[in-house]
Amino acid sequence: xxxxxxxxxxxxxxxxxxxxxxxxxxxxxxxxxxxxxxxxxxxxxxxxxxxxxxxxxxxxxxxxxxxxxxxxxxxxxxxxxxxxxxxxxxxxxxxxxxxxxxxxxxxxxxxxxxxxxxxx
Numbered sequence: 001x002x003x004x005x006x007x008x009x010x011x012x013x014x015x016x017x018x019x020x021x022x023x024x025x026x027x028x029x030x031x032x033x034x035x036x037x038x039x040x041x042x043x044x045x046x047x048x049x050x051x052x053x054x055x056x057x058x059x060x061x062x063x064x065x066x067x068x069x070x071x072x073x074x075x076x077x078x079x080x081x082x083x084x085x086x087x088x089x090x091x092x093x094x095x096x097x098x099x100x101x102x103x104x105x106x107x108x109x110x111x112x113x114x115x116x117x118x119x120x
Contacts, residue, residue: 001038001052004028006068019061022068026054042084042094044107051094051107053081058096058105076103 001007005020005027020027028036040053048063058071058081071077076098083097086107094105 001041006038006052019066020068021066022061022070023052023054023059025070026056026059039080039082040084040097042086044086044094045088046091049107051084051086053084053096055080057081058084071105074103074105076100 005018006023007016008019009016023038026036026038035055037055038052039055042051043049044051050061050063052059052061052068057077057079058074059068060071061068076096079098079100081096081098083095085095085097087093087095092107094107096103096105
């Protein structure tokens with residue numbers, strides 16, 4: 001993840017491809033009119049899906065997809081996502097850190113819940 005896009009390598013770093021489609025709202029176009037940023041990344045080891053924390057929400061992308069999708073209908077939909085955590089001990093749960101607390105997002109599509117201990 002970089003300030004002006006997301007890059008991936010299919011061959012252990014010999015070549016790199018930009019895969020920023022769908023991130024236009026959060027990738028820096030070179031203007032100072034609002035904040036931009038890709039802040040955290042996590043990959044689901046079971047299906048290869050990527051999760052990207054940004055200045056304005058969580059985005060996700062399947063390994064075969066060409067476009068990132070914004071996660072909508074969640075309590076953190078318009079919040080800055082500064083940290084992501086997937087653990088082997090809790091498959092299917094993505095811990096999403098925001099300025100207002102930590103949310104647990106069910107990667108199978110069940111609505112997230114706020115943590116019992118908000119950060120502050």
